[in-house]
Amino acid sequence: DTEVTQTPKHLVMGMTNKKSLKCEQHMGHRAMYWYKQKAKKPPELMFVYSYEKLSINESVPSRFSPECPNSSLLNLHLHALQPEDSALYLCASSQDTETPFYEQYFGPGTRLTVT
Amino acid sequence: AQSVTQPDIHITVSEGASLELRCNYSYGATPYLFWYVQSPGQGLQLLLKYFSGDTLVQGIKGFEAEFKRSQSSFNLRKPSVHWSDAAEYFCAVGTRNAGNMLTFGGGTRLMVKP
Numbered sequence: 001d002t003e004v005t006q007t008p009k010h011l012v013m014g015m016t017n018k019k020s021l022k023c024e025q026h027m028g029h030r031a032m033y034w035y036k037q038k039a040k041k042p043p044e045l046m047f048v049y050s051y052e053k054l055s056i057n058e059s060v061p062s063r064f065s066p067e068c069p070n071s072s073l074l075n076l077h078l079h080a081l082q083p084e085d086s087a088l089y090l091c092a093s094s095q096d097t098e099t100p101f102y103e104q105y106f107g108p109g110t111r112l113t114v115t
Numbered sequence: 116a117q118s119v120t121q122p123d124i125h126i127t128v129s130e131g132a133s134l135e136l137r138c139n140y141s142y143g144a145t146p147y148l149f150w151y152v153q154s155p156g157q158g159l160q161l162l163l164k165y166f167s168g169d170t171l172v173q174g175i176k177g178f179e180a181e182f183k184r185s186q187s188s189f190n191l192r193k194p195s196v197h198w199s200d201a202a203e204y205f206c207a208v209g210t211r212n213a214g215n216m217l218t219f220g221g222g223t224r225l226m227v228k229p
Binding site: 004006031040041042043045048056088090092094096097098099100101102103104105106107108109111 | 220
């Protein structure tokens with residue numbers, strides 16, 4: 001099974017709401033990633049978890065809060081977002097973060113709209 | 116720092132015609148190179164990757180890519196395009212530093228004429 005699943009597929013939220021995005025993989029991967037992708041642009045890395053510990057935060061605003069409860073699950077908690085945060089949020093996983101030899105597998109994404 | 120350039124933002128080819136998508140990278144060490152495809156509203160799917168060895172790499176869906184160190188290029192090719200190949204294509208370079216970070220090119224949108 002080489003699948004990364006993400007829920008929900010679509011999410012519409014107001015600027016005062018709190019919501020969470022969920023990502024799951026069952027490939028035994030120990031690295032998980034959150035990317036943000038605006039329309040017609042490449043994915044931009046937000047966070048990297050390695051062995052359930054946050055290893056990279058690409059200067060992401062605190063209204064985005066990642067969480068890795070276990071090696072198979074990655075959450076992104078959202079609070080007080082701005083309309084410019086509307087984007088496709090992609091999750092990915094790889095065997096580990098030591099080398100790009102281990103490719104990243106991407107989920108289908110969550111399309112987020114902030115109103 | 117590494118960078119990836121995809122010179123063509125849009126490419127249109129006729130179904131059955133051959134395809135070449137260009138990718139140029141800038142990276143001081145031996146690059147780890149990838150091509151991903153993204154259909155509208157979907158995640159990224161890996162087409163192929165290059166780390167070392169044979170510079171002509173075969174991937175899924177009939178795609179291949181050739182690594183040319185002298186030209187810092189990793190162009191993607193397909194001999195005969197199908198309508199289902201219409202998508203966004205991203206070239207990426209991977210780094211060996213912490214985080215297994217990928218640097219993506221800007222992407223090339225492929226349109227296929229019937």
